[in-house]
Amino acid sequence: MAVIHDVMPAFLLLQPSSLADAQKLLEREGPDAWILAGGLDSFDWLKDRMRKPKAVIDLSGIAELKGVRSTADGIEIGAMTTLTDVANHPLIQQKYQVLARAAEAVASPQIRNQATIGGNVSQDARCWYYRAGWPCYRAGGNICYADTPDGRNREHAILHAERCVAVNPSDTAPALVALDAQFVLQTPKGERVIPADEYFVGPDIDITRLTILRPGDLLTSIRIPSTWAGAHFYFEKIRDRQVWDFPLLNVASAMTLSANRIERIRIAVNAVAARPLRLTSVEQAVMGRPRTAATGEMAGNLAVRGAVPLQFNGYKIPLMRNLVKRAIVGGQETT
């Protein structure tokens, strides 16, 4: 079980100044190496002594992993760009506002100044039991403590749970799925570019991780195509407190309209499953329809089909229904 100690266990701190050096170090140190970005998730694990890596590879000195660049077809955001810089970047604010709003909704200003976008999409599950070191499925055991009649599962999954009912807690992830972003990875076998949708994995694929990252893999940047630049965007996050809190549920959408009919749309929710969910059946059902309350209502009902509540998280079903509705019609029209 987790015990709070005053200091972290000793490890070898490695601070490469180039991507090439980081990759060499990752290869040299093997699966025991821990990648450190802003540290907001990493230091929890290390301070609680729940993870005891032999070596920590700190990416903060690698300039090529920082900043937002224009590309021939959109923008590219370095994985080590802070959430504050993502939220404040003029191009992101002008053209991809849904991402600026999602980044701005993370935690507190102090955390956003330090936390990176790469770390935000790569963070681990926040389930109390898992974080406290209980030997559950996700930790390699054979039980889920949250999915029991008395389990603390208010924050947990309502969709696609399989043994583990933990959720992906990232605020930026659904915005990146909605924007059809591509994630650029450096792996021991070379570069891989994958759709945001495929970066995240559920327990059906791997119960021990939330992303496809394997030891030795680095997320280097996130590319956003111009496809949705300047579209109608919606982002909303519901949390217990309006600061410093993880989402109970969030939703992000990007949409184009023609004479108030929905021409194209991408919509994603997070904190309802172990991965952000793109709602393709909702997208298909609303395309070509007028952007009205009735369409939003239909979309909300469709979105929650198949949802299964646990003992204490039944509230997530109406919450998801309403957030999806608002993501279709816009917040003002439904209040």
Ligand SMILES: Cc1cc2nc3c(=O)[nH]c(=O)nc-3n(C[C@H](O)[C@H](O)[C@H](O)COP(=O)(O)OP(=O)(O)OC[C@H]3O[C@@H](n4cnc5c(N)ncnc54)[C@H](O)[C@@H]3O)c2cc1C
């Ligand atoms: C009090 C508190 C409140 C929070 N509230 C929210 C919230 O409201 N919404 C939200 O979304 N998050 C929240 N978080 C989580 C936090 O925002 C994210 O954990 C943060 O963005 C992680 O980024 P980081 O740069 O600190 O990454 P780190 O903590 O350093 O890394 C996170 C994980 O990703 C891996 N990693 C990081 N970068 C890379 C890379 N480039 N390639 C491969 N692997 C990598 C690390 O090895 C580690 O496993 C909160 C955290 C705290 C402590």
Ligand code: SF4
């Ligand atoms: S929800 Fe997942 S992480 Fe939490 S106790 Fe169950 S198996 Fe472990």
